[in-house]
Amino acid sequence: MNILAIIGPIVMGAAFGFLLQRGKVTSCNVIENQFRLRDFTVLKVMGTAIVVGGLGVLLLVDTGNSKYYVKDANMLAVAIGAALFGVGMVVYGYCPGTALGAIATGSIHALVGALGMVGGAILYALTFDWLKSHVLNVWTLGKVRLPDITGVPDGVWFAALAAGAGLFFWWVESRGGKRA
Amino acid sequence: MTAVTHNIDLERSGTGRIDWSPYLVGAGIGVLSWVAFGLFGDPLGVTTAYSRVASWFAVPIIGSEAVAQNSYWKSMPLKWDYGVWFLVGIPLGAFLSAVLSGTWRLELVPEVWEERFGPSVIKRFVAAFLGGVVIMYGARLAGGCTSGHGISGGLQLALSSWLFLAVMFATGLAVSAVLFRKS
Numbered sequence: 001m002n003i004l005a006i007i008g009p010i011v012m013g014a015a016f017g018f019l020l021q022r023g024k025v026t027s028c029n030v031i032e033n034q035f036r037l038r039d040f041t042v043l044k045v046m047g048t049a050i051v052v053g054g055l056g057v058l059l060l061v062d063t064g065n066s067k068y069y070v071k072d073a074n075m076l077a078v079a080i081g082a083a084l085f086g087v088g089m090v091v092y093g094y095c096p097g098t099a100l101g102a103i104a105t106g107s108i109h110a111l112v113g114a115l116g117m118v119g120g121a122i123l124y125a126l127t128f129d130w131l132k133s134h135v136l137n138v139w140t141l142g143k144v145r146l147p148d149i150t151g152v153p154d155g156v157w158f159a160a161l162a163a164g165a166g167l168f169f170w171w172v173e174s175r176g177g178k179r180a
Numbered sequence: 181m182t183a184v185t186h187n188i189d190l191e192r193s194g195t196g197r198i199d200w201s202p203y204l205v206g207a208g209i210g211v212l213s214w215v216a217f218g219l220f221g222d223p224l225g226v227t228t229a230y231s232r233v234a235s236w237f238a239v240p241i242i243g244s245e246a247v248a249q250n251s252y253w254k255s256m257p258l259k260w261d262y263g264v265w266f267l268v269g270i271p272l273g274a275f276l277s278a279v280l281s282g283t284w285r286l287e288l289v290p291e292v293w294e295e296r297f298g299p300s301v302i303k304r305f306v307a308a309f310l311g312g313v314v315i316m317y318g319a320r321l322a323g324g325c326t327s328g329h330g331i332s333g334g335l336q337l338a339l340s341s342w343l344f345l346a347v348m349f350a351t352g353l354a355v356s357a358v359l360f361r362k363s
Contacts (some may be wrong), residue, residue: 004351008220009262012278013269015212021277023205024198028290036292041202046330050358054335066217071323071333073340075323081322082329082344086351088315090359091307093290095227095326099312100267101274106286109308113300116312118194121227121311122241124320128252131321133293143278146337157337164204 017101027102028093029109035090040172047165051158058154068145075139077131092116196282222262223329223336227319227345229263232256234316265266296360 017026023045024030033039035060060066089095092113094102099117102110147154216223235253238246273343278284279306289304297303319325322344324333330348331339 004328005262006260006265009222009265010269010272012212012216012224013266014273015269016209017270017273017275018268018277019205019208019212019273020270021274021283022198022200022281023209026269026274026278028287029292032290032292032356032360035352036360037353041192043205044202045209046326046334048203049209049213049331050334052207052210053331054210054337056210056214057217057335060214060218066221066334068338069217069223069332070336070338071329071340073342073343074310074323074339075343078322078329078340079345079347081318081320082347083351084314084318085322085325085344086283086348086353087355088311088313088318089326089348090311090352090355092311092315093293093308094315096230097270097325097327100226100270104271104275105278107290108285108286108288109304112305113308113312113315115328116309117230117316118234118237118312119309120313120316121231121320122238122309124231124317125235125238125250125252126242128250131253141322141339144339146339146342149339154337 016097017104020101021097021105025096026094026105026107028102031095031098032090032093040169044169044172047169051162051165054161055158058158068143070143070145071173073141073144074136075141077136077138080135088120198281198283209331213332216332220262221344222266223328223332224266225263225324225332226267227316227325227328229257229261229267229319232258232261232264232268286342 020026024041025045028088030039030041034042057066061068073086085095092099094110094113096117099110103114141149146157197300213224231252232233235247235250235256235258238253272319275284288301289299292302293307297307323340324330324344326348329338329341329344
């Protein structure tokens with residue numbers, strides 16, 4: 001095995017973990033307070049990542065230097081899964097990636113939850129056959145992107161996203177961290 | 181009654197504090213995504229690799245035969261691929277950042293939780309465990325998490341990922357409003 005195939009992803013993961021910690025999103029308090037609308041750090045990090053990342057990836061794809069890796073739009077499965085995810089994220093106080101970072105910053109309860117996540121993955125594997133024939137096959141639209149189904153070009157989407165995020169963050173900052 | 185708003189700058193009271201802008205961090209993750217797409221052809225994500233690793237933990241629980249026969253793990257066997265090594269990197273980077281910024285600290289019960297549910301460690305651990313079960317089951321059913329769907333999928337303007345983001349945040353807000361309601 002090529003050593004770069006090991007070092008590469010470790011360095012990428014480490015950079016990701018470093019950024020998550022510096023962004024304070026490995027803190028359970030920050031994540032809980034996002035859902036309580038008292039701290040918008042999570043949305044600031046995610047929104048900026050989506051706009052900056054998206055523009056670069058769009059350029060990479062347009063110049064033939066990358067392709068898209070779009071996940072299947074199994075609409076029922078995504079909707080139920082995302083709802084469960086939202087419940088789990090508030091109860092756990094982390095999402096899977098930030099939890100792995102948090103464990104390494106000394107969060108013991110994140111480690112306990114990570115064992116729960118192993119349990120969740122096992123439960124999923126054990127119920128996969130049933131889900132495949134009853135849930136994952138409902139409302140399947142395939143690997144579609146918003147520009148494909150709306151006819152609105154990528155540039156317009158990103159302009160709208162950047163403007164919307166900019167306005168929203170400007171509003172959040174102008175409130176100076178006051179509660180909603 | 182006025183609830184005490186938690187001061188994030190103080191909450192990681194090791195010896196240090198973090199003063200990086202969340203926008204800078206977000207932009208950094210965006211740039212990291214360029215590298216992930218352009219160089220490695222493997223977008224940032226966590227739970228696909230996590231469920232590969234979970235199959236290893238499943239062996240003593242449900243038996244190696246059951247794991248080997250499982251149709252999900254047949255399509256996603258345990259192997260040391262890009263995603264799994266990426267998972268190894270995340271705690272390394274977070275640890276480095278915490279130590280360098282002086283914010284490493286043992287945490288059994290987070291402040292926001294304690295304010296609402298009290299200092300019981302057992303209570304927090306049970307909730308964290310159950311929350312972990314539910315979040316991973318949801319992530320696998322949806323096909324990704326905050327990284328794979330939220331950031332990597334969101335930045336590709338994927339329909340599935342924006343549905344995920346909308347439903348995840350809406351549900352989280354609702355559950356949080358109920359859990360943290362003032363009694």
